[in-house]
Amino acid sequence: MTRDQQILEWYQHFHTNAEISWKEIKTTNKLAQIMEDLGIHYRTFEDVTGLVAEIGDGEEVVALRADIDALWQEVNGSYQANHSCGHDANMAMVLGALLELKEEKFNKTLRFIFQPAEEKGNGANAMIDRGVVDGVTHLFGVHLRPAEELKYAKFSSAIHHGAAMFLQGKIVGVDAHGARPHQGKNSIDVLVAIHQMLKTVYYSPFESHSVKMTNMHAGGDSLNIIPGQATFAIDARAQKNHVLEEMKEQLERKLRAIGQLFDVTIEWEWQDITPGAEVSTEAAELARQGIADVIDEADLEPEIHTSGSDDFHVYTIRRPDVKAAMIGVGANMTHGLHHPEMAFDTTILPQAAKVLASVMRHAANSHK
Structure with a gap:
């Protein structure tokens, strides 16, 4: 050979x-x-x-x-x-x-x-x-x-x-019957808010960067249950390490604010940060x-x-x-x-x- x-x-x-x-x-x-x-x-x-x-x-x-x-x-x-x-x-x-x-x-x-x-x-x-x-x-x-x-x-x-980091998160709300949304805390509302929040992460256009949701899950087979629990993932990237670190701090601050806004617990863990x-x-x-x-x-x-x-x-x-x-x-x-x-x-x-x-x-x- x-x-x-x-x-x-x-x-x-x-x-x-x-x-x-x-x-x-x-x-x-x-x-x-x-x-x-x-x-x-x-x-x-x-x-x-x-x-x-x-x-x-x-x-x-x-x-x-x-x-x-x-x-x-x-x-x-x-x-x-x-x-x-x-x-x-x-x-x-x-x-x-x-x-x-x-x-x-x-x-x-x-x-x-x-x-x-x-x-x-x-x-x-x-x-x-x-x-x-x-x-x-x-x-x-x-x-x-x-x-x-x-x-x-x-x-x-x-x-x-570039630098990259990956977040896995969990939303802890309250389940409710589809006819009684006022009794629950809908995790889907929170997922949508997080997705929209990512569109407000701004840096100089001269600094290459991106942040986006790459995974989300809420609810089961029953269509008349408002899900209180959900999971999600975020992929964030920047060409420079210091920009990524600033992005990390901004995302954590905004996730805490969304949790307070919807009166739910949002937990997250950074799976890895690649410089x-x-x-x-x-x-x-x-x-x-x-x-x-x-x-x-x-x-x-x-x-x-x-x-x-x-x-x-x-x-x-x-x-x-x-x-x-x-x-x-x-x-x-x-x-x-x-x-x-x-x-x-x-x-x-x-x-x-x-x-x-x-x-x-x-x-x-x-x-x-």
Whole structure:
């Protein structure tokens, strides 16, 4: 089997055997088997999924991260784990880079991080807590990009993701008979008020931001009961971390006010907060050099600014000394990220693996 065929086979395996966040058990086992077959030193964790592999030798560490979890979403009428964010491709590309580099000699350690639970926003935190970025000077990530951002075989040296946070809330009112609304506290009225409130969250038009409801539920099968209980979810995003923090404070203040207005209890919990990108100029330049060694200069696109988020940037928030950049890969992606029918041209994966290997070489040969 050729190297390119191996990369595509790995991709197909992960695509077919998708697993959701913190449940990536078979995925981790498959990664471990690959490392054993390749003779690569690796370690797993007793309490969480994921894997870390290393080659080379040296106190300084250059790292490359792939996320390994899938989304849980409805596909053709049924719910299932689905790699509509392209993490199956990320694993295949990083494995391909490792395959190319494993016989080369380096004076630094090259670490390959296969991180769980990116979609939950807390996988990076778990890896940091377990020492995965200890000693790391430079950290790189990779992600496929929608076609409107990058065309096929186009690459970018950095993705500037925005910041994002996700709220799950509960409304506690009072049920009532449909004929006696005055005896209850209708949670649907509160849901509507929250939805309208989100339209009053304003910031400067020069600051990219958005806030919207992504889930709500109230009532059951009986159509003559006014529901007192309801649940809802909010997705809020901003390009800058400080704008997101201000948005969080404003939302909490307005939720408290709505609770008082309708005389109900509104409870909420922030499920995760994913910071915006803190891209290292040095890491982005090393990525640019590595990409340029593999592709034509005309296929190297400017750095990407996107409203999407990724917990890759948690690494640099918690470890500001780590120089990091995430590389963007164009693959003729249709439908877009997180769409249940997201698709892309898999023939880009072998070339992308070469690009990642080249970036790691440049970083390994760089001097602080």
